[in-house]
Amino acid sequence: MSIEVRNLKKRFGETVVCDDLNLDIEEGQLVALLGPSGSGKTTLLRIIAGLEVPDSGSVLFHGEDTTGADVRERQVGFVFQHYALFGHMTIFENVAFGLRVRPKATRPSDKAIADKVHELLKLVQLDWIADRYPHQLSGGQRQRIALARALAVEPKVLLLDEPFGALDAKVRKELRRWLRRLHEEVNVTSVFVTHDQEEAMEVADRIVVMNRGRIEQDGPPDEVYDHPATPFVLQFLGDVNLFHGRLGHTPGSPAGAEEVAYVRPHELQIVDAPAPGSIAVTLAQALTVGPNTRLEFRRQDDGSYVDVELPRAEYNALRERLGLKAGSAVHLLPRHVTRFSNDSFDPAAMI
Numbered sequence: 001m002s003i004e005v006r007n008l009k010k011r012f013g014e015t016v017v018c019d020d021l022n023l024d025i026e027e028g029q030l031v032a033l034l035g036p037s038g039s040g041k042t043t044l045l046r047i048i049a050g051l052e053v054p055d056s057g058s059v060l061f062h063g064e065d066t067t068g069a070d071v072r073e074r075q076v077g078f079v080f081q082h083y084a085l086f087g088h089m090t091i092f093e094n095v096a097f098g099l100r101v102r103p104k105a106t107r108p109s110d111k112a113i114a115d116k117v118h119e120l121l122k123l124v125q126l127d128w129i130a131d132r133y134p135h136q137l138s139g140g141q142r143q144r145i146a147l148a149r150a151l152a153v154e155p156k157v158l159l160l161d162e163p164f165g166a167l168d169a170k171v172r173k174e175l176r177r178w179l180r181r182l183h184e185e186v187n188v189t190s191v192f193v194t195h196d197q198e199e200a201m202e203v204a205d206r207i208v209v210m211n212r213g214r215i216e217q218d219g220p221p222d223e224v225y226d227h228p229a230t231p232f233v234l235q236f237l238g239d240v241n242l243f244h245g246r247l248g249h250t251p252g253s254p255a256g257a258e259e260v261a262y263v264r265p266h267e268l269q270i271v272d273a274p275a276p277g278s279i280a281v282t283l284a285q286a287l288t289v290g291p292n293t294r295l296e297f298r299r300q301d302d303g304s305y306v307d308v309e310l311p312r313a314e315y316n317a318l319r320e321r322l323g324l325k326a327g328s329a330v331h332l333l334p335r336h337v338t339r340f341s342n343d344s345f346d347p348a349a350m351i
């Protein structure tokens with residue numbers, strides 16, 4: 001089922017939460033709504049679900065206006081961060097619930113329900129757990145069961161609101177991959193809310209970056225990362241250094257114009273001699289975490305900090321070769337610089 005969002009507006013008091021949003025989601029896509037807290041992701045998801053009414057605009061499912069259709073008619077499945085399973089029911093009964101409560105005329109037979117539940121438990125790789133109760137499961141297992149329960153009624157659209165938000169980092173990572181594979185199998189149109197850029201990049205076919213009730217950019221993960229449309233998107237999708245002034249100044253650009261250049265920490269090369277476009281810096285500290293080393297430098301001209309990140313082995317080789325230690329003077333050469341013609345980035349918007 002495709003989803004179209006048209007000129008959607010919603011405000012709570014003075015706060016504009018959906019500021020004339022337009023969005024097309026193709027059938028079978030997995031789309032992430034990504035943005036900081038308060039950017040309007042959950043409200044947009046709730047409007048798509050029919051749990052919230054917009055002030056104006058519409059949501060179309062497969063070309064049909066759903067305005068006025070209630071939650072059940074929309075045939076959406078939900079998984080929330082804290083979507084508690086029914087504690088007094090076994091896992092089997094939790095997954096069967098949506099089918100059991102159907103009116104008699106459309107309710108499958110007990111045998112058909114049992115088959116469906118086992119099929120779903122296999123799909124989420126937990127069929128050995130059917131007779132347990134929710135409190136006997138880990139958080140990650142519970143969310144997989146919540147997903148099986150949402151899929152039991154064969155929803156046309158699956159909506160996930162920070163489904164892995166309450167889980168620890170390692171489990172989150174596993175579940176992301178698992179969800180990706182599951183989506184390839186089930187292929188139901190899915191919208192996934194997250195504030196975690198890594199999660200969005202890893203899981204989604206498409207990322208919709210939201211900020212203050214607006215869509216800043218909408219595209220495949222690589223496109224959004226490699227070609228950010230705005231400074232906000234660039235900053236939200238990963239760490240970046242800001243340089244004011246003439247960094248790697250392009251000949252022909254207007255002289256004297258104040259420019260802001262953005263360079264990601266892994267896009268700065270450490271060299272021992274000045275080169276065109278390089279910056280003279282002094283090493284403040286180096287920190288190795290896992291496979292990467294993060295170096296903090298200070299610019300020799302204005303004392304501001306610049307972060308550089310590189311693979312641990314590369315750092316070790318460089319340290320040997322240049323005798324790099326705290327206080328060493330070197331030069332940084334950007335490999336890739338991003339500039340925006342009409343720069344109006346407001347750092348306060350990131351908080």
Ligand SMILES: Nc1ncnc2c1ncn2[C@@H]1O[C@H](COP(=O)(O)OP(=O)(O)OP(=O)(O)O)[C@@H](O)[C@H]1O
Pocket residue numbers: 012015017035036037038039040041042043044195
């Ligand atoms: N029922 C409500 N009444 C009043 N204000 C609301 C209501 N629901 C949301 N808001 C406000 O609307 C704004 C957007 O909230 P929303 O939950 O959609 O953002 P979000 O991007 O999902 O953020 P988070 O990741 O923190 O959930 C926030 O400023 C929030 O305080």
